[in-house]
Amino acid sequence: MTRKQRRGVLIGTCLVVLGLAVGLVLYAMRDSIVFFYSPSDIAEMQLAPTQRIRLGGLVERGSVERAAGTTIRFVITDGGKTLPVTFTGMLPDLFREGQGVIAEGTVQADGVFHADSVLAKHDENYMPPEVAAKLKTKGMWRGDSEAGGASPQATN
């Protein structure tokens, strides 16, 4: 094998692996990325019941109700629109009425958001950033400066 051929094999392998990686990334970008919306965004668009999204906002006060077993219904609001949510499972420790929350799942034909996961970070002053941004644009932001507690980034 000449020097040139060796280099050819090396460059060829690199190109094949890189091509494979780019292909995989592009394919995954199309199918496995979840967009984040607020109830107002959802009211303005038609979502297929198969499209997974993240829904963010505040848990409306007085809206949490427990149904049979471990199913829970509540309403997520962004000050403008609201969206009812149903979730079966265990809520995170910091899930509370009036607090920010992110739910991931699909909007079903009946207009209810079926969440398969609900996130709230382990810090009571924490507001999911997407929620904070949306609330700011709605003028509902109260600020997060009351207690100078550890920022959620302090975990590492």
Added chain:
Amino acid sequence: MIAEVGHYALILALGVAIVQTVLPLIGTRLRDPQLTAVAVPAAQAEFILIGFAFLALMTAYVTSDFSVANVWQNSHSAKPMLYKISGVWGNHEGSMLLWVLILALFGAAVSTFGKNLPRQLQANVLAVQGSIAVAFLLFIIITSNPFMRIDPAPFDGEGLNPVLQDPALAFHPPFLYVGYVGFSMAFSFAVAALIDGRIDAAWARWVRPWTLAAWMCLTLGIAMGSWWAYYELGWGGFWFWDPVENASFMPWLAGTALLHSALVMEKRDALKVWTILLAIITFSLSLMGTFLVRSGVLTSVHAFAVDPERGVFILAIMGVFIGGALVLFAWRAPLLTQGGLFAPISREGSLVLNNLLLTVACAAVLVGTLYPLALEALTGDKISVGAPFFNLTFVPLIVPLLIAMPFGPLLAWKRGDLLAAAQRLTAAAVVSLAVIIVVLALHQNGPWLAPLGIGIGVWLIVGAATEIAYRVKMFDASGEEVWRRLRNLPRAAYGGALAHAGVGVMVIGLVATSAWREERIVALAPGGSVDIAGYQLTFKGVAPRIGPNYRERVGTFVISRGGSQFTVLHPSKREFTVERSTTTESGIHNGWRGDLYVVLGDQLKDGAFSVRVYFNPLVRLIWIGALVMFFGGAVSLSDRRLRVGAPKRARTKAAMATGGK
């Protein structure tokens, strides 16, 4: 008083670091041995000063001096002593101080133990280390001073985030940082070599132990973080592909590649330019990890824009060091001569493949981590890139690497024989196939790829054993000869095989728990029971209890199997009064088949509790695998050949000749 002294020590350290950067660089340019020699005591002084500042902050924490703002924000007098100490680095300012302390520790180590390094190289390395220290000390003193006072001093502190009050997490940041910062050694050596325009195999022999030590600590640090997330967050998961996790995983991937390419450089004097570039990339990823975690950019691109001081500062540090190093690389790398030709099928070739797949996989993780940030900054669209993305990109790129792994050590340097290697691996292939068939027969309903994954894990373990067996001629020589060879085999060979086997152990754990996990979420009233994976859990009720700085509700679950009771689990919900927050403590039973994992949820309307139960098969193998990798690294590090310095190369060669290679 102690805080002011600490602050003063920090400023002095900055001054010393400037001296450490400037004078040796001038000295090596002018060939002035006296100026060059300044590097050694300067690096030691810098370490002593930063160590003093760190101790000062620790004293403030231990004595609960709430007139120091940092202590007030992150500590409380009722907190257990361990968490008072770990609270020092459980916050932004303190963790940055730990970062520079470890940086200075590495610098001091080079100046103390690097006596047999060429003077010129040592001085340049210390100068580059010094410049990193200057940047981060400025960052701390200007934007993140941990010694700020508040007046009047509050009566008591605000406490540490309760999820951080945990033994595994107390030691997770130090190990992670030793890993991150340890890669600065490889970076400094790379930049020093570029400044000199000269590099040889002795360079790699010096860089490898430092990189190996950093890699070991990073491995352990990541594993600890994952172990903590597993039992503390109550979700039963061990890896979330969260940007913060990715930030530590990317340097690990690049560092693993660097370990292997440095091997080629050391043994065959090839891949020099690539190794230098990889050293720069690895530390750049460490800096990026620091930036991602410390700038607030992960919470939101906007949070970063709102409070830009720290973020922009670290971004600037990143820009200067990465940009500077890459420019230096582009300018000086052509000076480095390439050596060591090799055929595509050879040990070198297999290590090139290893590097290619690791760096490309690392790039895929980088894209997934940064894409949401870029998209939000550019279009304002918010997306989340989660596990599905990484499963589709990272896994297909890493699986070929795992399959190819046992071949590498069996190929000869320069020109290898793939067929012969394949023949030696026949036994490993047969064992793996047998395991795949058995697993398929046992789990017909699970995902069909899972048995193959288990097979790959077995392939790696048996493949690693095959390498050792082959090198000692296990089946070809007399018992006496095998014994002699076993004793003479260099420890690095054992270490490498052990680390590879550790990867196999981890793969088995990852695949088994991902594919065959069982989960039940039920509403249980006291007296009720639930069945999972052959276990029966009976809920006995909930009782209150008082801890040192929390109150908790403790559930009691009696676990029985086949009708006979064998253990009791106590998952609980803790309410931390000072911090006003709740944590979930899961109850975990560790059986040989896997973990039984119970989480106590909220009380429901009818008095029942929501209870989440998991059975995570073989999940412990994930962390056991990481430990095996760590010990593999330690065994390799204890190899005499790695500790022998450059001037003693003649003796090293002699040692290698008798080393049964």
